[in-house]
C-alpha cells in the first residue's frame with residue numbers, strides 16, 4: 001500500500017468509520033408488512049400472534065387500521081414471495097415478515113414448496129433492497145411445528161425481532 005493510500009485509510013479509520021447495528025428502539029415511524037400463508041393456519045396463526053406480541057411490546061401499532069402494519073393472507077407458503085415482492089415494490093415498508101408452515105407429508109411436495117418459498121423470499125430481499133424475514137417453519141411433523149409456534153417457544157416472536165433489527169439497521173445505514 002502506498003503512503004498516500006495508507007494515510008487515506010487511516011483518516012477514514014480514525015474519523016469516519018462507523019458501526020451499524022439495529023437498536024429495536026426507534027420504532028414509532030417504522031412500517032411493516034406481514035405476509036401469512038393460510039395452509040396449516042393452526043401454526044401460522046400462532047406465529048402471527050407471537051409476531052404481533054413482539055412488535056406491540058416494542059412500541060409498534062399492530063392494528064390493521066393503524067399506519068404501521070399491513071397484513072396480507074395468501075393460500076400457502078409457495079405464494080408468499082410473490083405477494084411479498086409486490087408489497088416491497090410499493091416502497092412503503094421498512095421490513096416484510098413472511099410467515100408460513102410447511103410440514104413434511106408422504107410425497108416430495110414438501111421439498112418443492114420449501115425450496116421455492118426459500119428461494120423466492122431470498123430473491124425479494126436482494127432484488128428490492130427491502131429487508132425480508134424468512135419466517136417459514138419447515139418441519140417433519142405437526143408436533144415439531146407446534147413446538148416452534150407456541151408449545152415450547154414461538155418463533156413468531158423471533159421473526160418480529162429480526163424485522164425490528166433489520167429495519168432499524170437499515171435506517172442507521174441510510175443516515
Ligand code: INI
Nearest residue numbers: 037039075076077078100101102103113
Ligand atoms: N403450503 C404450505 O404453506 N405448507 C405446506 O405444508 C404445504 N403442503 O404440504 O402442501 C403447502 N402447499 C400449498 C402450496 O403452498 C401452494 O399454496 C399450492 O401448491 C398452490 O400453489
